[in-house]
Amino acid sequence: MTRLRITSLLTIGTLAAALLFTGCGQSKSQVDSATENQILLYGNKAEPQGLDPHVVEGVGEHQIIASLLEGLVTEDPKTLSPIPGQAEKWEMSPDGKTYTFHIRKNALWSNGDPVTAQDFVDSYIRLLTPSLGSRYSYMLHCIEGAADYNTGKLKDAAKVGVRAIDAKTLEIRLNCPTAYLLDMMAQHYTWWPVHIPTIRKSGDPFTPGNNWTRPETFVGNGPFVLKEWRPNNVLRVRKSTNYWDASTVRLNGIDFLPIESVDGEERAFRAGQLHRTEEVPAAKIDVYKKENSNLLRIDPYLATYFFRFNTTLPQLKDKRVRQALTMAVDRKAIVETVTRGGQQPAYAFTPPDTKGYTSRAQVKFDVEGAKKLLADAGYADGKGLSVEIHYNTSENHRAIAEAVQQMWKKNLGVDATLRNEEWKVYMATQNATNYVVSRAGWTGDYPDPSTFHETFLSNSGNNRTGWDNPEYDRLVKEAACMVDEKARYENFQKAEAILLDELPLLPIYYYTRVFLLHPSVKNWHPTFLDHHPYKHVYLEAPAK
């Protein structure tokens, strides 16, 4: 009796559940209905650590903040060159050291307040205030007095070279002419304004941990406003009515979905839950190339993958050894058989065509030459040379390290060992220059060769190789203040020639951005920083 009853109850339950779920079968995917509503479903991988442009430091955060805030200038959707944003026009003084920006009359915050020159002054002073501990404050150090104020040497904020001439006119005085100033302003969120009165309501604006970026309190000046933020679930922005250029904005909103697992993100894309993914699982790239090449995008990216050499070690002190190890690596084979994501083999440090700059000096793949150099340095056939490749734990990094290990063994007879460390341990090891050869990557902060060259200055915290060269330092520092682009790039050419002769690094490949994009997304141009000014993007269902 009991058993019969249980069985029948179970049967009825199963049937009901089956009916319920088949009834729910989705004929229309989320992407389809979002396309109709002009809502972009954006897979942005990591949950943002916050939305305060003066506190956060990630690339994923940029993608969200770019929808909520706008700087004095903004980006051209195709070239990313600076175009008028909150400022309708600007003038540069003849010596290139003073910029005057004229802010639009109709530039408003999302709460209706006008955007004023004082807002920018207050924002920049906040960013530079030492107690805030902003990690990107160095981006503003080109402003007169900014570096001193940021490090606490200068106490008077009024002495920092930024001032409001009147409500809508802003003056910025620089230490020296800075050719890439407008690029930084357009592309980096440290240069975008925040609404200080709003921040004050949630606590001290000048310490970290102020949680003002909640949907209830957030005030911005960009094309979208923050509508909803459920951590690790979804962050929704919707079109702002107060934005000065609201008529250009065609999207009604963007849903940012933080899907951390690469495979999970790809499954969500296939299930019709995303318009755009952050990545594609490496093993699936070939499948997409073959079967769904219209969904796969491979865009260039302003970043270089390389190995650092610890130049303080006796075996790597001799540049001939570094040159030999560099020349013995077949980069073409690495990108074609190991990484397979459309990466370009790197024969210089700065990616080609970085704002019109391509390094003339290039390293070569030359096994015979490498053998000879190694023999000259006293390590004929690799005898007596001990090398260890250090990398952060990851399948991809291991595969590349193994490939290089094999090439060194086969081409030079050098026996290399591998050592992997968890990310933070690896970072600590690298910062202490406690390695032999260590894997690294560098992403440009803004499209200008200086963002690459400055990392190898002798006093740069990003050098981490123990290498220093006074002539290199002189050329790069001089270029920072040069106005004439041709002369400036000539300095970089000379500097890069030194870098590629001395080789504190072994360039391997230039990154690409490999991702999936639904065909309904329009105006999503390949840009080398993966920026896609959202006000130009729109959705259109592909014709059936």
Add this chain to the structure above:
Amino acid sequence: MLRFITFRLLQAIPVVFIVAAATFIMCRQIPGGPFDSEKPPPPEIKRQLESFYGLNKPLGQQTLDYLWSICPKKFMPHRLFLDANNDGRADFDLKAAFGSDFGPSFKSVRSVNETIADSFPVSFQLGAMALAIALLLGIPAGVAAALRPNSWVDYFASGISMLGVCVPTFVMGPILVLVFALNLRWFNASGWFDFKDQLLPSLTLGIAYAAYVARLTRGGMLEVLNQDFIRTARSKGASEGRVILKHALRGGLLPVISFLGPAAAGIITGSFVIETIFQVPGLGRHFVTSAFNRDYFLITGTVVFYAALVVLFNLAVDVVQVWLNPKLKFE
């Protein structure tokens, strides 16, 4: 019984504090710090940040500060489930209820209290459903297997549960997604928005535990079914259903109950694997990512929270066992 519970709770307090202090000190010994990154901050900025978060004080002092900060200072459990910001979800505010402040997070703008408040209810929901599935599948399967030992029913149930134990969730999850989300299109592949989104993750998690429950039930039932009082019940003419449900199950479930205590604490505090596969905004991910980020307060906060739950659930298990097993007494 009240004395027993009070005594055990008093015992639990030093346990949780020792766990807190040990975790706090241990996670500080790992190389690398919260501010080490590919683009590390300049030394003066790093000093600023460290002094803001109190990381420049001696470690002993920091530990004492931390222990005092998490120490409950009031007892207002009704305020735990208030909804102060009126978003329709309970805040689960440990600070408002007990005055325990677990500190800031270095990585996120949300404090550790907020992170637990955001994610624990989600994990609880997922865990409760998974537990229900585990019990609903596991107990009947175990009972059925025990009733006909070494028959095809037994082999079938044991075989399936063996499979459940052996197939890890990171295989089961994607298979379920492949079938139900990508081919049949009944569910979303990931996300946590409505009730439907909860089914695949809870099923994946539930099946893994159902397998253990089934095996434990079978073992427990087999032992009980051979005992004299069952024979007595049968000889008295009690129906088979009554013998099983009323007499045998009570004793047969004892191994399941002792397994369930710590398992339930684990299951409702989330699973990193399930949360990653299905993009569930639960607590489990924070155990793992906080360690990667050297987010010291979040590491310790999640561990302390988990430890407190384990202690509580173990106590609950002891109470239930005394109630089920007449041989045990509160002492």
